[in-house]
Amino acid sequence: MITEDQAAVVAFLSSPGAHGAEPVETIETHASIVFLSGRRAWKLKRAVRYDYLDFSTVERRRAMCEAELRINRRTAPSLYHRVVAITREAGGGLALGGAGTPVDWVIEMSRFDQDELLDRLAGRHALGLDLMRPLAAAVARLHAGAEPRHDHGGYAGMSWVVEGDDADFRVQPAGVFDAGTCRRVVTDSRAAIERHRGLLESRREAGLVRRCHGDLHLRNIVRLEGVPTLFDGVEFNDEIACIDVMYDLAFLLMDLWRRALPAHANAVLNGYLADTADIDALALLPLFLSCRAAVRAKTGAAAAALQADPSRQADQWQAAREYLAMAETLLRPPPARLVAIGGLSGCGKSTLAFALAPSLGAVPGAVAIRSDEVRKRLCGVGPLDRLGPDGYTDAVSARVYAEAIAQAARIVATGHSAVVDAVFARPEERAAVERAAQDAGVPFAGLWLEARLETLVERVEQRRADASDADAAIVRRQVAGELGPIGWHRINADADLAAVVIAARRTLHA
DSSP: OBOOOOOHHHHHHHGGGGTOOOEEEEESSSSSSEEEEEEEEEEOOBBEEEETTEOOSHHHHHHHHHHHHHHHHHTTTEEEEEEEEEEEOTSOOOOOOSSEEEEEEEEEEEEEGGGGGGHHHTTTOOOGGGGGGHHHHHHHHHHHSBOOOOSHHHHHHHHHHHHHHHHHHHHSSSSSSSSHHHHHHHHHHHHHHHHHHHHHHHHTTOEEEEEEEEOOOGGGEEEETTTTEEEEOOOSSSHHHHEEEEHHHHHHHHHHHHHHHHHHHHHHHHHHHHHHGGGGGGGHHHHHHHHHHHHHHHHHHHHHHHHHHHHHHHHHHHHHHHHHHHHHHHHSSOOEEEEEEEHHHOOOOHHHHHHHGGGGSSTOOOOEEHHHHHHHHHHSTTSSOOOOGGGHHHHHHHHHHHHHHHHHHHHHHHHHHHHOOOOOSHHHHHHHHHHHHHHTOOEEEEEEEEEEEEHHHHHHHOOOOOOOOOHHHHHHHHSOOOOOOSSSSETTSSSSSHHHHHHHHHHHHH
């Protein structure tokens, strides 16, 4: 509800006179108004109080402006500058940062091109897949440096989310949502929380509930000078911001998946896990993703109820129903499976693994394990650093395969799928990964890529900035080696990628 009349402040900030005669544009939400002028943006918090947000007094708005500045400078220091008073001057007029009595407060920010927001890039099919790895790294950096909050999250935190959804679903007007779907989403979510109570609590106790972003969707990420930058994190409610780090990431994953960008969502998940190794959290991902979709369903319905345009209102109702349907589906993921992709260097194993991963298992697809990257980590070097002969001894290679297969076993044990990409030249290596699937009780599929020597050599010689150290000499040695009997599905990798992917998918779905 509105608690104070801010009409004079809004009129002042809307006037060019407040900004050196620069024209002013505004962006309005239920909680704030942003005034865009020249190279600056000024964010005013509305004088409102909701059950989850309190900006009701001038003092409270100042405190929340200072909190927003502090929280968002973690990820976007170039955007967030300072908190400035709107003052009443001696003559009775208002000033921006004047000497008079403060009557309200704003955050001074750098203005950016709205077309660089990731939701707009996605909307015009311009969100590059190559931006997903740095985006995942940005989220991982935020989480690594965020303050642990043992007093939030865990079992109680997720129960609060679901019980809030249940209460909001119950007060929706008749016909907005299917009552049976609402009941199933709430019931299944409660069951998942009970099933994972121990894991939720152990993660909270281990410090994996932190002061996160809290509202991590594409509209709150902007590409600045080519770099994905997170902004507009939640400062106004600790229940929303102090959450499990994977629940924070889940909003971004859900948003990408909802926008029919499965490869993007899968790339973010794989990038995030490469930086954090937070494999255990995968068991919670169906619950977390569903909760994010359910919250979007109810907030979308609330926004639709306020929409005056009948056509736009109908669109918003439909989107809310789709989010609710998505929430139900996400709670019932397909079973995990383990896929291994083998073949000599240059046959396209890694390329195929990342092409297949988004369509395998639970949303947003399988975790891809690349033996080349495992080798670099075990040897203590960066993924693009070259290793000498000491990095390729039989003993080191045995460790690499053992670690890659162990990672796959941990992943499928969470209910998520895994794709392991390695040469798998030795029969015992192929047998080990098959045995891991058998021990975990999940289906296994082995794909063996074959290509002519000329193709293999050409591909390795064209590689740039790649984790693999293989060159033409290594390829020729591999071709001359003894592979033993190969019982995996053979695929012709001389063909273009699209044909290889089609053949692989046909094999996996046979």
